[in-house]
Amino acid sequence: MDIKVEKNNIILHNVPDFDLTHIFECGQAFRFDKVDTNTYAGVAFGKALTVSQSDDSVILYNTSYEDYKTVWHSFFDLDNDYSKIKSSLACDDYMQEATAFGNGIRILRQDLWETIISFIISASNNVPRIKGIIERLCQNFGDEIKYMNNTYYSFPTPQKLASLTLEDLSVIRAGFRDKYILDAAKKIYSGEILLDDIKSMSTPDAKNALMRINGIGNKVSDCILLFGLGRQDSFPVDVWIKRIMEYCYFDTEQPISVISEYAEKKFGVLGGYAQQYLFFWAREKKIGI
DNA sequence: CACCAGGCAAGCC
């Protein structure tokens, strides 16, 4: 891969294992939308970005080399060798098909605080509505970002959300999750839960710390570990993963604990990648339904 | 109109 700066754009050539559709439609991130052919736009780490792709060339529009180095290179996980990961995972027919189907997936390294709130909102919800709730959250309580003749909004800070009442928050129509959002914001803003400490904890300790927040249980904490804390062995088991794992590796319905143990043995440290390939494949192909 | 959506907490036993 090589990097060129042309005017206000960053151009990446020979980007391996990279497909914007796979990356942004596999359900890991909720703030990027398709705006044109092979083009997505959204916000992360307080910065807006439009990004397009043709073949193995990727253009990041109206950004700087500085932002590329400090934000986007890490966000898109560009130091990671996904070819190696896929060949390790493709050890049976199902995983071979899943990794081929989602061959351009990369696990985005997202902001921890944003990931916490986003996956609290994800509980018993569907992806379009999750995106809608998060968008209203940002429009109402985030800061304006002017970018390429459009207005975007940053993800609101813990301080901002901690200052709200349930009534204030009702505009986002989060349903029963509204009180969990406030609980998370208050515990994090007050310092009762220290995100910087969680980042350096062991995975079990980080998980226990996250689960002290109301609305974060086993599955949501696994998603936060995977998407917000870079713990790429984490294998969140939601209804989709449960169904696809039962379809591939069991004949009958299984408790989540059995699925988790099986995945840990089968995928080990690559559990998170396996989970994303399976999730994307199961949803797009409607397998197991 | 039921039923479900990237579950969870609280209340039972």
Next chain:
DNA sequence: GGCTTGCATGGT
């Protein structure tokens, strides 16, 4: 400990 139930809202 494990099992059940209610939960807000919107899509199918």
